[in-house]
Amino acid sequence: MKIKKQKVSPRQKMINLMYVLLMAMLALNVSSDVLNGFTLVDESLSKSSDNAGKQNDALYNAFEGYMEQNPEKVREWYERAYEVKEMSDTLYNLAERLKIRIAKKADGEKGDFKNLVNREDLEASTQVMLAPGSGEGELLYNAITEYRNNILKMVTDSVQKEIIETTLSTDVPRRDISLLKNWQEYHFENMPAIASITLLTKIQNDVRYVEGEILHTLANNIDMGDVRVNQIRALVIPTSKNVVRGSDFTAQIILAAVDSTQRPQIFIEDKLFETESGEYSVRCNKTGDYSLNGYMLVNDGAGIQTRYDFSQHYTVVEPTATVSASLMNVLYAGFTNPVSISVPGVPANKISATIAQGSGSIKSDGKGGFVVVPNKIGEEIKIGVTAKNEEGKNQSMGEYSFRVRQLPDPTPFIEYKDKDGNTQRYRGGAPFSKQSLMSTDGIVAAIDDGLLNIAFKVLSFETVFYDNMGNAIPLKSQGTQFSKQQKDMFRNLGRGKRFYISHVTAIGPDNVERLLPTTLEVIIN
Numbered sequence: 001m002k003i004k005k006q007k008v009s010p011r012q013k014m015i016n017l018m019y020v021l022l023m024a025m026l027a028l029n030v031s032s033d034v035l036n037g038f039t040l041v042d043e044s045l046s047k048s049s050d051n052a053g054k055q056n057d058a059l060y061n062a063f064e065g066y067m068e069q070n071p072e073k074v075r076e077w078y079e080r081a082y083e084v085k086e087m088s089d090t091l092y093n094l095a096e097r098l099k100i101r102i103a104k105k106a107d108g109e110k111g112d113f114k115n116l117v118n119r120e121d122l123e124a125s126t127q128v129m130l131a132p133g134s135g136e137g138e139l140l141y142n143a144i145t146e147y148r149n150n151i152l153k154m155v156t157d158s159v160q161k162e163i164i165e166t167t168l169s170t171d172v173p174r175r176d177i178s179l180l181k182n183w184q185e186y187h188f189e190n191m192p193a194i195a196s197i198t199l200l201t202k203i204q205n206d207v208r209y210v211e212g213e214i215l216h217t218l219a220n221n222i223d224m225g226d227v228r229v230n231q232i233r234a235l236v237i238p239t240s241k242n243v244v245r246g247s248d249f250t251a252q253i254i255l256a257a258v259d260s261t262q263r264p265q266i267f268i269e270d271k272l273f274e275t276e277s278g279e280y281s282v283r284c285n286k287t288g289d290y291s292l293n294g295y296m297l298v299n300d301g302a303g304i305q306t307r308y309d310f311s312q313h314y315t316v317v318e319p320t321a322t323v324s325a326s327l328m329n330v331l332y333a334g335f336t337n338p339v340s341i342s343v344p345g346v347p348a349n350k351i352s353a354t355i356a357q358g359s360g361s362i363k364s365d366g367k368g369g370f371v372v373v374p375n376k377i378g379e380e381i382k383i384g385v386t387a388k389n390e391e392g393k394n395q396s397m398g399e400y401s402f403r404v405r406q407l408p409d410p411t412p413f414i415e416y417k418d419k420d421g422n423t424q425r426y427r428g429g430a431p432f433s434k435q436s437l438m439s440t441d442g443i444v445a446a447i448d449d450g451l452l453n454i455a456f457k458v459l460s461f462e463t464v465f466y467d468n469m470g471n472a473i474p475l476k477s478q479g480t481q482f483s484k485q486q487k488d489m490f491r492n493l494g495r496g497k498r499f500y501i502s503h504v505t506a507i508g509p510d511n512v513e514r515l516l517p518t519t520l521e522v523i524i525n
Contacts, residue, residue, distance in 0.1 A: 035119045035194055042198040045205045052208035059215045060085065066222065077222045080154065081215055088211040091147045095200040095207075098136060101128045102200075106193040113197045125196035129188035137184025144170050144203065154214055164213065167206050234296045236312035249314055250281050251292065264308075268294040284316040331402045333360075333377045334510025335454070339370045343387045343397055350388040355381055374404040406512065410445040410456040412504045412520050428501075431525030437490055442481035445506040445516065456506040459513065464500045465489050498523045 063081050066074045103113035105124035111117075118124075129137035148168040155161050170183045181189065188196050237252040253266055253273075266273040273280065273294070280292070292312045299305050331337045339362075341353055348368035355362050359381050360374040374381050381404055385397040414426040416436040425448070426432050445456040458480035465473040475486050482490075493499070501520040507513045 035192065038192070038194040038198045039116075039119065042194065042201050045198065045201040049201065049205040049208050052205065052212055056085075056208060056212050056215060059212070059219065062219070063215075074222050077218045081218050084151070084154070084211055084214050084218070087147055087150060088207050091143050092204050092207050094140060094143055095204045098128065098140065099197050099200045101136075102193055102196055116194055116197065119192060119194035121193040122190050124193040125188045125191050129184055129196070135184075137188055140203075141170055141183050144168055147207070151210055151214060155217065157217075160213065160217070164210055167210055234308035234310035236292055236310050248281050249284050249290075249292075249316070250279065251312060251314075253280055253294075253296075253310065264296040264298040266294065266296055268292070270294075287316045289313065289315050329402070330405050331372055331374050331381060332407045332510065333374045333404050334508075334512070335373065335407055336509070337372045337374070338365065339372050339383070341370055341383075341385055343385065346387045346389075352386045352388075352394075354384045354386075377404055377406045379404050407454065407508050407510050408447060408452075409514060409516055409518075410447045410454070410506060410508065411518055412443050412445045412458070412461070412501065412506075412516055414440055414520075414522070415444050416440050426522075428520040428522060431523050434490070434493065434495075434524050437522070437524070438487070440482075442477065442479075443501060443504070443520070444480070445504060447508075454509065456508045459505040459507060460503075461501055461505065462503040463489070464502060465493075466499075493524045495524055 060081065063074070063078050067078045099113040100111075102124045103111035103116055105111070105128055106116060106118040106121040127135075129135050129140070148164065148170075151164060151168075152161055155164060172181060172183055172186045187199055191199075235254050237254065253275075266275065268280070284290075290313070292314065293310070295307050295309045297305050297307055331339075339353075341351055342348070343351055353362055353370055355372065358375070359379075360372060362370055362372045362383065365371050372381070372383070380401050382399045382401050384399045386394045387397050389395050411427065413428075414432070414437070416424055416426060416439065418424050426436075443458055443461060445458050447454040447456070460479060461477045463475050463477070463482075463486050465475070467473060473489070475483060475489065477483055477486065489499070499522055501522065504516040504518070504520075505513065506516060
């Protein structure tokens, strides 16, 4: 039997339109902290890409020099190197052009992706990359695929192949295959403009990295050592140029291209330094800039002694550590906050942390990290870090401060099983199966925003139904579960009918009871 559609009144159409606009506004409400995070990542990737490009340019210059010295031996690898350069620049410039287009689509013709104004724009990348007939997402996908395949032909090492395939992968992550999106849709559909620009910057950075990997491989093929061993220099190779006060500055003092059958004499500040391995070590107790100066005396094949000077600058700095909240740059009162703490050159099992008495608690999570439970909202909590050095002594690495906030309000939703038995969350605003509604016992609440996933206990809530006269019928729940009256009302709801779940009271892991401002609209399908 054909179902006759009910005619929608102009007033109802207006209500529906306002609801769609509201949902769109909610979808556009992207956190400024998240947008700032994308900007910082984009800037970091850009710097990394520029540095990689400079390193690659140095390798191309080296190829030029080797070509002049020995063109017969170097020509094949020289030509392959510049083939790699042409392919890499083509893909890099394509990504650059797409960044410019997205910026102009978001901010107008004067848009600059380095200073994007409408960072939260969700339409720009979709139009540039996925618009029917003119979208360039498929072009980018094909360009990355072709570049990866051509590069892999130049690689024989299985480990290097795997690294390049992973770096330039165009596969949709397995966890998101169920979205039924291709690579370009997965990365650019309804994405904030700054997120799409950051992804394109990452692709540029990956291109420069892979380009450098191949250049080093080609250089090894021509045995660069044979080409560049035309000078003899004294070298100092430090373990690190930055030394923590209280630890040792360690360096290898060697002579490049020296005959291994005879050891050179090493003089530091005109004093003979006796060593079998060439390793030099001095305790650094004061911060500042220092220099290791000296020279080597070496006998050549004719027995003539030659002097080679060396100098190495190094800096002694105060002890430092890196402390960061794994979830975000704040800690939540009454909640177990995961925190990662690292000290350069120190293994995780030799790092300890403390907080002031009365501020809360901190302890190891047994996996190389820490968990912090602050007590008071609005106060600052300081984490003191200590590391055990190679001598077994504990050394302070400083204190690091975080602001303590209350956990944000959770979102109420209905949990149900889909046809495949997977747990799903219904958040309202879309048709919901009556069968699924009848099979669930009540509602749940949680913070589930992609960064946090924290369950709350629902204490009570209210459902509001409307009769044929438009009168509201509120019904109270039985704690977190639907009451018998509410269940009876569900049975009488027909397709297209709706009710509302509001006045949700919940309590979180911080033991703070709160009334949620969110209203859940349920539309029966």
